Amino acid sequence: MRRVLRAAMAALFLVAAIPGAAETFLFPTANRALLEPGAEERFFVGTAGKPWTSGQFGCVRSDGNQLHEGLDIRSIQRDRRGEPVDPVNATAEGVVAYVNSRSGLSNYGNYVVLRHSIEGLEVYSLYAHLSAVRSGLKIGDRVQAGERIATMGRTSNTRQRITQDRAHCHFELDLVVNDRYAQWHKDRLEGQRNDHGNFNGRNLMGFDPAAVLREQAKLGAAFSLVRYLQSQPEMCRVMVRGKSLGWARRYPQFVQRNPVAEREGIAGYELSLTFNGMPVRVIPRAASEMRSSAKVALLSVTEAERERQPCGKLVFKRGQVWTLLAHGQDLLDLLTY
Numbered sequence: 001m002r003r004v005l006r007a008a009m010a011a012l013f014l015v016a017a018i019p020g021a022a023e024t025f026l027f028p029t030a031n032r033a034l035l036e037p038g039a040e041e042r043f044f045v046g047t048a049g050k051p052w053t054s055g056q057f058g059c060v061r062s063d064g065n066q067l068h069e070g071l072d073i074r075s076i077q078r079d080r081r082g083e084p085v086d087p088v089n090a091t092a093e094g095v096v097a098y099v100n101s102r103s104g105l106s107n108y109g110n111y112v113v114l115r116h117s118i119e120g121l122e123v124y125s126l127y128a129h130l131s132a133v134r135s136g137l138k139i140g141d142r143v144q145a146g147e148r149i150a151t152m153g154r155t156s157n158t159r160q161r162i163t164q165d166r167a168h169c170h171f172e173l174d175l176v177v178n179d180r181y182a183q184w185h186k187d188r189l190e191g192q193r194n195d196h197g198n199f200n201g202r203n204l205m206g207f208d209p210a211a212v213l214r215e216q217a218k219l220g221a222a223f224s225l226v227r228y229l230q231s232q233p234e235m236c237r238v239m240v241r242g243k244s245l246g247w248a249r250r251y252p253q254f255v256q257r258n259p260v261a262e263r264e265g266i267a268g269y270e271l272s273l274t275f276n277g278m279p280v281r282v283i284p285r286a287a288s289e290m291r292s293s294a295k296v297a298l299l300s301v302t303e304a305e306r307e308r309q310p311c312g313k314l315v316f317k318r319g320q321v322w323t324l325l326a327h328g329q330d331l332l333d334l335l336t337y
Contacts, residue, residue: 023216024118024225025091025209026146028127028171031076034210035217045072045168048160055168057208059275059311067276067311069206070126070172075152084131084167086152090143091125091171092116098199101133105195108170109155113199114143119226121175121253124204128170129155129162173212174204175278177334178246184337188330203334205278207232226253235275235306236315237299238324239290240336241268247279247335254282261286270299275309277331296332298324 027034033043044055054060055072075084094116103109108128116123131153143149152169154162162168178184181203185194194200207229216223230253243266248255261267264286272281291297301315301322314328324332 024223025125025173025212025216026089027073027213028088028091028125029073029076029086029152029169031073031086033074034213043074045074045166048163048166057206057210059309061311065311069174069201069204069276070128070170071209072168072170075167075169077152078167082164084152084154086169087148088112088127088130088150088152088169090114090145090147090149091173092118092123093145094125094143096137096139096141096143096149097124098196099133099137099139100196102195103155104157106201107156107158108201109157110150110153111170112137112149113204114149119224119253121226121229122250123225124172124174124176126170126172126174126204128172129153129168131155171209172204172206173209174206175251177203177205177331178337179250180246180337181334184334188333205276207274207278229278229280230254232274232278232280233305234272234281234302235277235309235312236273236301236322236328238271238273238332239268239285239292239297239299240271240332241290241295242336243267245269245282245336248282248284251282254280256281256283258284258286260289264288271335273314275305275312275314277312277314277328279335295336296324296329298322 031043033039041052044052046052046054047061057068057071060068075086077086079085094114097115098113100106100111110130110133111126111128112133114125127150130150133150134148137149154167156162181198181200182194212228215228248269261284266284267287268285268290270283270285271279273279313325315322316325
């Protein structure tokens with residue numbers, strides 16, 4: 001009996017000692033240099049001719065005016081020809097939501113999207129530029145955290161090819177904007193191809209995986225993805241008219257109670273948007289609380305956040321008046337479609 005207990009305790013010790021065993025998200029490759037102080041250059045791959053910083057999430061490209069909505073994780077395993085052979089693994093338990101094995105159809109090249117449930121939040125992880133997706137992996141398959149799903153590569157359909165020295169896994173953590181994206185694309189972007197249905201990049205809204213991985217390493221079991229997202233800085237606040245909002249149904253974790261709307265009925269929603277347009281705070285509003293008859297009204301802008309994160313391209317100041325840019329209008333149209 002003691003021998004059995006000792007074996008069980010040893011097994012528990014081994015599980016506790018495995019890096020990431022109790023983590024919400026695992027690193028998608030064996031490269032974990034992100035957590036080593038000063039080792040960012042061994043983790044991130046920059047764009048051609050640019051430093052490693054351009055491989056981070058956020059306003060890191062085109063002098064801060066272009067958004068990179070993921071991480072470019074450097075290869076650390078290569079074959080004799082110098083090609084990457086790093087296994088790419090599921091960041092968390094989930095289900096295969098989409099597989100693209102026709103690299104010419106996307107600047108992601110070959111890529112896989114997994115769907116996860118984290119604290120009840122429907123989260124998607126994306127793994128791109130793969131040399132190959134695991135044989136037989138298909139939509140609907142369940143995968144375990146850390147399970148191999150593909151091999152790192154450098155596939156893409158962009159004019160500037162990914163060179164061997166820049167081979168990487170582009171990794172995203174996303175929320176889906178609208179379940180009806182494919183129809184919205186057909187109605188609003190007539191003549192523009194959509195080869196990926198609801199998993200078109202326009203419909204995936206990312207948050208910073210590096211910040212999440214670092215935060216959970218710091219907080220351990222106290223880390224909460226929902227709290228992390230709710231704490232993101234507000235770029236602007238808007239009011240949208242309509243009794244129903246798909247985002248509120250899909251992500252009730254972001255919805256705040258409003259007794260007035262509960263009593264009088266919902267006529268619209270007040271949305272707090274991050275720099276890239278993610279509504280992380282949603283307040284149902286009654287008609288008596290809405291001061292504008294417009295379908296979409298810009299209520300406020302956090303100018304310091306706009307200056308810090310200019311690449312979201314949601315709002316612009318003309319004279320003394322802030323207004324929604326075309327990208328911001330399109331995003332809100334998709335959110336309310």
